[in-house]
Amino acid sequence: MITKLLIANRGEIACRIIRTAREMGIATVAVHSDADANALHVRQADEAVNIGPSPAAESYLRGETIIAAAKASGAEAIHPGYGFLSENAAFAQAVIDAGLIWVGPRPASISAMGLKDAAKKLMRAAGVPVTPGYEGEDQSVERLAREAEAIGYPVLIKAVAGGGGKGMRKVDDPAAFAELLDSCRREAKASFSNDEVLLEKWITSPRHIEVQVFGDSHGNVVHLFERDCSLQRRHQKVIEEAPAPGMDEATRDAICAAAVRAAKAVDYEGAGTIEFIADASEGLRADCIFFMEMNTRLQVEHPVTEEITGVDLVEWQLRVASGEPIPLAQDELSIEGHAIEARLYAEDPARGFLPSTGRLDHLDLGRAGRIETGVEQGDTISPFYDPMVAKLVAWGETRDDAIDTLLAMADGVEIWPVRTNAAFLANALGDDDFASARLDTGFIERKGEALIADGEPDPSVRAAAAELVLLSAGAYRDPLAGFRLNRAPRLSVALSRDGESQVVDPAGQAPFEPLTGFADADRVVVFHEGQAHEFGLATRGSGAAAAGDGAIVAPMPGKVIAVDVAEGDAVKKGDRLLVLEAMKMEHALTAPFDGRVTELSASEGAQVQVETVLAVVEPAE
Known part of the structure; x- marks a missing residue:
């Protein structure tokens, strides 16, 4: 049995291999680029070796460097995981020629x-x-066009060395064949250094x-x-x-x-x-x-x-x-039973699924099901590699059971500030056609925008945000919190989003369960159905009191503890104007744009109510 294994990969698959190796009593060696120096797979392995700069071409794709690392560390075998060099026959042979065990075919x-x-x-x-199709050696446009006619349209042009969806073109009309063939060949040449193609009947x-x-x-x-x-x-x-x-x-x-x-x-x-x-x-x-x-x-x-x-x-x-x-x-x-897996990616479906990179300041994937991941809270999604955060896997005695578990897992994803496709996954899993197993490879394309959450929070989410602010500040422990002279006590919070301010009284909204998220002095984030909704706590330049005119209003009941400006002062965007202590947290209220303070009603030590206009800034001409 192998006693020491080098893993020529990164992320969740490296962590997955390390877990099994440890259970088998096999020591593990991780390799990493500069970007992955503190990655989870590096922390989990028994030892680690730096194999080069952050770009994969200069690290994870350098076979000779990986083999040298294996020999230097005393590893007997190399496991390639998937991707990178896993299907590279020349690398597999080089591993064997070096006297090492290749964990693969x-x-x-x-x-x-x-x-x-x-x-x-x-x-x-x-x-x-x-x-049915054509895999012949004659790659002339004329021969390929004749074969396409014989197969019958629509046909699929595929690069012979392709993979990962690259080098593929569907052709519906014979008149478009030559143009799409040329496009497919260019992509194949750039991706695989081989522009030969084959034809298949389109299913x-x-x-x-x-x-x-x-x-x-x-x-x-x-x-x-x-x-x-x-x-x-x-x-x-x-x-x-x-x-x-x-x-x-x-x-x-x-x-x-x-x-x-x-x-x-x-x-x-x-x-x-x-x-x-x-x-x-x-x-x-x-x-x-x-x-x-x-x-x-x-x-x-x-x-x-x-x-x-x-x-x-x-x-x-x-x-x-x-x-x-x-x-x-x-x-x-x-x-x-039945099992289903969903790939959780750091990407923003609302912006064309663009990768979303950065630090995972908040990460909670719950405790249900099986989670395969290569990151922890505080880790970073790097722009150099595939933006997968985790694989969410659910098992059930029936398919319906597995769907229900996985849907709950996707709904419960809590990640901030990196964007993810969790809500997109949940919408796909909750789709009636998916539940009925009316499936084909065009499912997602057909559903289109219906699977992409619009991101607009409903009133219950806003109520949860206000509740989180009040809870985190300990407002409900203060018997005078929300006290108003000659009126019933009320606890409310002014929340801002996309430049708009709204006073939210949690008691006036339908209850929201479960209440998940966090609040700090500047913002509150609520997690709901796979999405992260952020609200600002300080209203800047807008609000019900004087929308759009530079009104600076109190986001919640509190005490003015500092005033940094006077009427007539010129201010720059972002300058601190005053500080409000509300529910044991300090909130700095700042200028929404360059301008001049034309009104100042706040004074140090004053108690103010939610949405009280504290100052007004007029924009500079």
Whole structure:
């Protein structure tokens, strides 16, 4: 058995491998770039080695540096995780040539499945059903156009060396073929240094079905059933589940047997995935499921397979790499329950899913389900790498149970100030079509804006924000809090958002449960249904008292403890005008823009009520 393992990866997969290695008594060596010097996987490993600058091309993709780190640290084996160098046959061979154990398939197996056209020819020879198409050597525009006509439109142009959704173009109209072919080739050349393409028949109701396979050096190959990865955005998987909804036993037997044949055809060792495209226009049928490609590594979505089979796939990888046979025979493997995984990304769906980087000042993913992550509160989402925060995984006795658990997990995500797709995930999981398993790879594109939260908080969220401010300040412990002469006591808070101010009385709103979030002297943040809603506490330049005229109003009842200006003073935007002590917190009220103080009604020591106009600033001309 391997006794010391170097992990040639980062983030959540590195943490995932470390966890299993520790359980097996295997010492671990982490590698890291400059940006990851204090990353969670570095803190969790037994030791760590810096392998270069922050860009992946100068660190995680430098095979010779990683091998040198393994030898210097005394590691016997290298686990590549996924991404980076995991499917690089030359790197795998270099690891073996260095006298180290490669935790993965033979380099020849990686090469055999590395080019989509060659892989399809190999699979067809092995009796694996393949999507109708063209994988010929003649790459002329004329020949490809003729083959597209013969296949029948729409067709899909795919780079033979493609992956990750790059180098793919759907063509609906023959007149657009040449232009889209040229575009596909340019992208393929830039991404993979190979502009050769193949053609496939476009499947009109496609579902992405994949089968987990595992082989060893003793000639054994088993499958661990299928996963459905149909929910994708721009060819990137978003939600994955196992088993595939609507899969009957006969179809499962056929597709899994085909996957085993595919693995045996390349003498496969270790964990791999055979990916199929299914024409689901009439449900899942064995005669309408076709081979797409093989991923010669562990997949991001492997936890759902682990959840329904009870198998630790990383443990199997390490045992098989150490020369042991697969721990279980095919007839010892079975499906129990249903599992679903959602990929939680640091991205802003409302802004076209742009990555959102920065420090995770607040991070709470709850305690339900299974959470695979490579970050903790206080860590940073770096602009140099994939912005995944975590994988949220739920298991249930039924699919409905798993959906309910995962939906609650997504709703309960608390992350600030980095934006995430948690609400987007929750909306997808709560969609009626998803619940009914009406799935295909166009699901997210069709739903469009319906899955993207508008970000506008409802009154209950505002009430929760005001309640949090009052609770955090201990207002309810003060018997005089909210006291008003000749009127009933009232506790209220002025909240500002997007330049607008609103006085909120929590008692006047419907109750909000659960109450989650935090407040400080400047802001309050409420977490609700996967979103983070921020409100300012100091009204600046707007408000009900004198909207838009530079009125500086009290955000809540309190005492003026400092006045820094006098009437007639010139001020700059952001200058402190006065300080209000409210509910045992100090709130600095500042100038909303360059201008002059034309009114000043506040005096030091004065008690003021919510939305009292304390000063007015007129803008400079």
